[in-house]
Amino acid sequence: MPTRRDPFSEVEQLIERMNRQLEAATGSRSGEEFADEEEYAPVDLVEYDDEFVATVDLPGFDRSEVSVEVTDNTLRIAGEREEETEEREEGEEERVLRRERRHESVQRSLSLPDEIDTDGVTAEMKNGVLTVTLPRLDVESSREIEIE
Template identity: 40%
Template sequence: MPDKRDPFRELDEFLERMNEQFGGIGRSLEPGLRQEIRVDVADHGDEIVVTADLPGFDRDSIEVRLDDGSLVLDATTESEATDEGEEAGVTYHRRERQQRSVSRRVSLPAEVLAEETNATYANGVLTVTLPKQSPDDAGGKRIEIS
C-alpha cells in the first residue's frame, strides 16, 4: 500500500528548496508569518548534528521535534508594543519589540534514533545531536542467498 501524501510537508520541502535556490527571497513574501532560522547540518558518520541560530529566545520557548524524517524547530517570543508605561519597577519611554515567531523544517539525510536524540541551547545557539539508525536498528535482517 503506498504511503499517504502529506501536501503540507511537500509544500515545506518545496519552500526550503526555493529558499536555497533564491537565497531567502521566498521568506520576504510572507512578512511576519515565517522568519529565517539559519542551520548547519553536519554528518559525523554515526550521528547527524544540526546547529541552529536562535538568538533572543528563551530555552522554554523553543520546540524541537522529529516528524516523518525531518527535524522541526519552532520558537516564539512575545512582548507588548507601547509608547510609555511601567513594568516591574522600570519606566519605559518606548517599547517596540513585539512577538516574533520562527519555524524551520530540516530534512534529515538519514534515518535517526529518535529516543537517543538530544538537544542543548546556549548563547542563542541550539545544537541537536541525532544518532543515525543502522540497518540492524531498523529491524532489518540480512538475508543469506543460498
C-alpha cells in the first residue's frame, strides 16, 4: 500500500521558504518590526456645527517630534523620532554590549469636507494623543438675488 503525502507539509515548506527570502531581503528576522518603516496613524475625525476635531493616537511621541499643517482643505500630521537603547554589564568600565537604535515615523493626510479657518486651528497633545481643532471658515450663506 503506497504511503500518503501530507498536503500541509508542502504548504509549510513554502511558507518557510518565503520567510527565509523575506529575512534575506530585509535583513530582519521573522516577528521583528522593520526599522525605518513608516507607520499609519489612526485618526478619528468628528464634525460639529462650527468645527472639526481630529484625534490621533501617537504613542511614544513627544509634541516636539510631531508637526501639524493645514493647507487648502487638507490636514497633514507627521511625527518622527529616534530611540536609543543601551545595555551595559555592571562592575566593569563602560563597555557597550548591545546598542539598538530605531527610527520611527508616522504620517497622515486627511481631506476635510469644508474650508478651514487656518488662523484658528489649535493642537494639543496629552499622553500620546494629539487633538487638533479645526474651525470652519465662515462662508457667506447663499442669498437670493433679485432680477432686474
